[in-house]
Each structure stands twice: as C-alpha cells, then as structure tokens.
Amino acid sequence: MNIYPWQLSTWNEIFLNKVKMPHAQIFYGYKTQEINKFVNELSKSLLCSNPDDQNFSCGKCQNCLWGKTNHPDLKIVDSDLENDNNSNLINISSARDTKKFLELTSHQKNGKKIVVIFDAERLTVGASNALLKTIEEPPDNCLIFFTVKDIADLLPTITSRCRLISLSKPSINEAKNFLVKTDNDDLIDYLELFNNSPIELINEKESISQIHNVLDELKKGEKIDLININKSWLDNGLVWIINLLQKWSYEVLLNKISQGHNYFPKEKNIIHQLALNADLGKLLSYQKTLNEIKMYAQKQVNKEINLNSVMIEYKKIFVE
Ligand SMILES: [Zn+2]
Known part of the structure; x- marks a missing residue:
C-alpha cells in the first residue's frame, strides 16, 4: 500500500x-x-x-x-x-x-x-x-x-x-499506530508538539535534541540566564525558534487561564509552576510580539538580535 x-x-x-x-x-x-x-x-x-x-x-x-x-x-x-x-x-x-x-x-x-x-x-x-x-x-x-x-x-x-x-490528518490513534509500525515508538511523546502529524514529526525528528536544549532554559522562567542563549538555537532558522517559543508561551498562557495543556503534556507540572509566576498582561503581549516577529522573520533580519530581544522579554514575563 x-x-x-x-x-x-x-x-x-x-x-x-x-x-x-x-x-x-x-x-x-x-x-x-x-x-x-x-x-x-x-x-x-x-x-x-x-x-x-x-x-x-x-x-x-x-x-x-x-x-x-x-x-x-x-x-x-x-x-x-x-x-x-x-x-x-x-x-x-x-x-x-x-x-x-x-x-x-x-x-x-x-x-x-x-x-x-x-x-x-x-x-x-x-x-x-x-x-x-x-x-x-x-x-x-x-x-x-x-x-x-x-x-x-x-x-x-x-x-x-x-x-x-x-x-x-490522522486521528491520534492512527498517528500513534503509524509511529509504532515505522519503528518510531520513541517519538510518540512529541506528537502534540508536531501538530499530531506523524509525517511532520518523522521528517523533523533531528530537531528534537535542539528542542530539549531550548526547553531546558525556558523552564527556568525568571531564573533564565541570558548568557546561556546559544547561537545554535538559530540553526533551524528564526521562524523555527519563534514557533517553539509561541507553543511554549501559549501553553503557559493556556494553563494560566484554564489549566489546560496542548503541546507539552509531559511538562505540565513545570508549565503550571511557570503559569503561577507569570504576569497575564505580559504573557498576552508576548504572544503579540512573537506574531509580529514571525511576519518578518523569513526576510533579511538580524536573527541574533531578534532572538535576544524575545528572550529578554520572555524573562520579564515572570515576576519574582
Ligand atoms: Zn501495474
């Protein structure tokens, strides 16, 4: 077939x-x-x-x-x-x-x-x-x-x-079955992050270790050390990192408002902690900033400056 x-x-x-x-x-x-x-x-x-x-x-x-x-x-x-x-x-x-x-x-x-x-x-x-x-x-x-x-x-x-x-698209069960049948069982936990598309996930599985590198920093919330922001985060392009930041911060927002989760079910405890410390107004304006950057991110822009500024803004979402 x-x-x-x-x-x-x-x-x-x-x-x-x-x-x-x-x-x-x-x-x-x-x-x-x-x-x-x-x-x-x-x-x-x-x-x-x-x-x-x-x-x-x-x-x-x-x-x-x-x-x-x-x-x-x-x-x-x-x-x-x-x-x-x-x-x-x-x-x-x-x-x-x-x-x-x-x-x-x-x-x-x-x-x-x-x-x-x-x-x-x-x-x-x-x-x-x-x-x-x-x-x-x-x-x-x-x-x-x-x-x-x-x-x-x-x-x-x-x-x-x-x-x-x-x-x-496949249903969640069809997607999971497909991953099992194609020997990609280890990817099942990432389906939500890849829009429940097993094909998208398999095609982009190389990026998963990089996702972990970024998330390890994002999880620190207000304690994030901006020195740790690595140029290699831009290896997959500015749009890639903005997409990831969007999903992560949206998850924090969703949790703040409704305690729901969407993309990172395995991280729900950390997300919940971040949501408790987050300022709702800043979270909302962060979504707006990310959307704006995404509109021009594919053009000739200074990627490092943009990455730095969104990370500074991210840190400010959380209040000590
Ligand atoms: Zn034939």
Whole structure:
C-alpha cells in the first residue's frame, strides 16, 4: 500500500465508482507531501493494467514500470522552466501544453490519459483560465488532478468545476499506530508538539535534541540566564525558534487561564509552576510580539538580535 493508512477510507470512496470517476478532481488538506503521495499512487493505479482488489497498482506491468516521469499517458504539469526559469509559477504556456497533451490519443488502446498539477496554488490566473474549458469538456477518458494545501488558493471558477476531496490528518490513534509500525515508538511523546502529524514529526525528528536544549532554559522562567542563549538555537532558522517559543508561551498562557495543556503534556507540572509566576498582561503581549516577529522573520533580519530581544522579554514575563 503506497498511501498512508489514514487515507485508505478516502481511497476506497474514490474507487466506489471507478467507471464514472469525475474527470476533474482537487485533492487538498493538511500536508502537501501526504496529498501528493496519494495522488501519485492514484494516477499510477489508474494507468496500471493489473491493479489488485484494493485498486493499488501492481508495480510490475509495463505501465507501472514506466513510472511517473516516462509514462506517455501521464503528464505532470510544472512551471515552464525553459521560458521562465526564475519562477515557480505555472503559467499559460504550461496550461496550453496540457490541453494539447489531452487531445492526443492515448498510448494504450482506450486507455486513460492523466494530467496532474501538484501544488496548484502555483497556477497563474491566465493558466487557470486557459484550463477552464479543458476541465469543463475534457476529451474522453481524460482525468485532471490538482493538489493544493488550501482550497481558497484556487480560483472559484476552477473549484466549482471539480470534485473536491479532502485528505485530513490522522486521528491520534492512527498517528500513534503509524509511529509504532515505522519503528518510531520513541517519538510518540512529541506528537502534540508536531501538530499530531506523524509525517511532520518523522521528517523533523533531528530537531528534537535542539528542542530539549531550548526547553531546558525556558523552564527556568525568571531564573533564565541570558548568557546561556546559544547561537545554535538559530540553526533551524528564526521562524523555527519563534514557533517553539509561541507553543511554549501559549501553553503557559493556556494553563494560566484554564489549566489546560496542548503541546507539552509531559511538562505540565513545570508549565503550571511557570503559569503561577507569570504576569497575564505580559504573557498576552508576548504572544503579540512573537506574531509580529514571525511576519518578518523569513526576510533579511538580524536573527541574533531578534532572538535576544524575545528572550529578554520572555524573562520579564515572570515576576519574582
Ligand atoms: Zn501495474
């Protein structure tokens, strides 16, 4: 099975009526990587001459062996690097190529032709408009798949002509099972911190020791020694450390207001202690500061100065 276990019910729904599958479909949801993997397997399966009883591709027939880069009936639409090598956008010339591709007869007799537009938020308005007619009246046996993180990033004229398929995150239990099955049991305690996404967690597991380094300081509250703030905290970028500070200070705030917890269930005693010592007004304005920094953190800013100032402000939240 080349999709994630929590995607299986959506997979089965799609195949309920394989013969009358809508020719234009948009797949959207939480993680681009997860959505793209799903659509890759879907295209492979629809081209395969001998899919199994769950509709997964066989991996052995000529269609499967061609793979996604060489299959004559599959087109992955990308930016037009030849004419526009500075941009990641998919412009009108790529959209026109798509139209031409679909008008050719398929390589296999009566076979399907499939177009996939990954990360379709890259479509320019011109390209989207050029695709409208193709989406509305496609040639026989043609399928067009779009993937996008946020459906609102596509023109309504596109979304209204397609079947929308949401690929959601796993439930907590599905996420935990996945970590166990992939020999990542030791990561289970960090799921909350990684938005309950096991894929995000596995991809970023290298950062966990760094998270501990930072948390060891944050736990000290007003006793934090600013000398211990390490340049290496910026190894993963300013946005990374701001995200972590946001989650941590939000957890303190949440505990102050409602005694709840969200991201750091294992640290709830320390969080509670910090919440008792924290000034509510300063905690709230700290959230605001972090949000502001996050808005410009990806630009050319002095990361060390910004890190120092948010750490000074953090220390001031707590009153002795
Ligand atoms: Zn096959």
